[in-house]
Amino acid sequence: MVPPERALALDLGDDASLDAFARRLQQEAVRLRLVINSSGLLHDGDLQPEKRLQQLRRGSLERLFSVNAYGPVLLAKALEPLLPRQEPVHFASLSARVGSIGDNQLGGWYSYRAAKAAQNQLLRCLALEWERRLPLACVSLLHPGTTATALSQPFRRSVPAERLFTPERAANQLLDVIAAQEPAHTGRFLAWDGTTIPW
Numbered sequence: 001m002v003p004p005e006r007a008l009a010l011d012l013g014d015d016a017s018l019d020a021f022a023r024r025l026q027q028e029a030v031r032l033r034l035v036i037n038s039s040g041l042l043h044d045g046d047l048q049p050e051k052r053l054q055q056l057r058r059g060s061l062e063r064l065f066s067v068n069a070y071g072p073v074l075l076a077k078a079l080e081p082l083l084p085r086q087e088p089v090h091f092a093s094l095s096a097r098v099g100s101i102g103d104n105q106l107g108g109w110y111s112y113r114a115a116k117a118a119q120n121q122l123l124r125c126l127a128l129e130w131e132r133r134l135p136l137a138c139v140s141l142l143h144p145g146t147t148a149t150a151l152s153q154p155f156r157r158s159v160p161a162e163r164l165f166t167p168e169r170a171a172n173q174l175l176d177v178i179a180a181q182e183p184a185h186t187g188r189f190l191a192w193d194g195t196t197i198p199w
Contacts (some may be wrong), residue, residue, distance in 0.1 A: 004117065007060045007143055008024060008025075009021075009142060010075075011080065012037075012039050012066075012067060012071030012072070013067060013069075013070075013071060014077060015074070015109050018074055018075060018077075018078040019078060020080065020105070021078065022078040022079055022081070023152060025079070025082055026081070026082055026086045031084065031107075032079060032082050032083055032084070032089060033084070033087065033088070033089055033090070034089070034090045034092070034144070034178070035076075035079060035089075035090070035091045036091070036092045036093075036094075036178075037071070037072045037077070037091075037092070038059060038077055038094050038172075039067055039068075039071055039072070039094075040062075040067065040068055040094060040096075040151055041067040041068060042149075042151050042152075042155075043065065043154065044063075047060055047063060047064075047086070048154075049108065049109040049111070050108060050110045051108050051109070053060065053110070055102045056110050056111070057096060058141055060111045060160040061111045061114070061115075062110055063111075064111040064114075064115040065111075065115045067115075068112065068115035068118075068119055068178050069079055069115045069116070069118035069122060070120045071124075072093040072123060073119070073122040073123060073126060075093075076091055076126055076139075078090075079091075083134060083137065083196065084136075085136075086135065086136070087136060088137075088138070088139065088182075088183065089134070089136065089137050089138075090137070090138045090139075090178055090181065091123075091126075091130075091137065091138070091139045091140075091172070092139075092140040092141075092143055092178055093123055093139075093140075093141055093142070093144055094142055094143075094174075095116050095119055095120055095143055096112070096116045096140060096143055097143045097191065097197055098112065098113050098116060099115075099116025099117045100117070100120075100198055100199060101117055101198075101199060102190070102196050102199060103173070103198055103199030105198060110188060114119075118145055119141070120141050120189055120199060122138055122152075123141055123187070124139075124141075124187050126139055127139035127186040127187030128187060130186065131144055131183075131187075134160040135183060136183050137183060137185055137186065138181050138182060138183050138185060138186045140177070140178060140181055140186075140188055140190060141183075141188070141189040141190065142156060142174050142177060142178075142190055142191075142192070143189070143191045143192060143197055144165070144170045144173070144174055144192050145163065145165050145168055145170060145173070145191070145192040146159045146163060146164050146165065146168065147164075147165045147166070148164055148165065148166055149167060165181040170192065171197065173193070174192060176194075177190055177192065177193075177194050178192055180194060
């Protein structure tokens with residue numbers, strides 16, 4: 001039986017919020033089998049992706065790293081005590097192809113690219129640790145493709161219609177990718193179609 005859907009507040013940039021979230025789940029004896037982190041920050045008011053070096057600002061780097069890099073691994077840390085030891089569990093986090101160092105052919109977007117690359121490294125470390133301590137766990141980094149959300153809205157003019165996914169389609173594609181993963185596949189960086197993305 002699927003539990004009823006409900007929303008709980010969580011701010012990945014606030015340790016107290018993470019702790020309260022984990023405590024609430026523990027108090028309610030929630031059994032976690034699948035965790036999907038879909039948080040992400042690319043732009044917000046004056047915060048915009050940099051097109052050149054002189055646009056880079058410390059505050060932008062810090063905000064984007066807080067949400068896109070630190071948030072996912074700190075979420076895993078907060079939830080780790082709640083994860084089953086004797087059953088499969090999957091921790092997936094949305095990354096982005098632009099976080100691939102090997103695939104970067106355009107440059108720009110310094111803060112966002114670096115924060116997503118940092119997320120990839122942090123969660124790769126997590127996957128290797130859990131492989132030893134939680135052998136039934138699988139950690140995946142997922143690129144959802146360009147999805148018609150507020151995050152991509154200012155940047156999708158040149159995206160062909162067939163490559164711009166509705167949130168529902170993107171979610172279903174990612175669930176298919178997750179379903180195909182096993183603990184032996186932990187620590188992979190995968191696109192929406194299941195193909196491996198270079199680090």
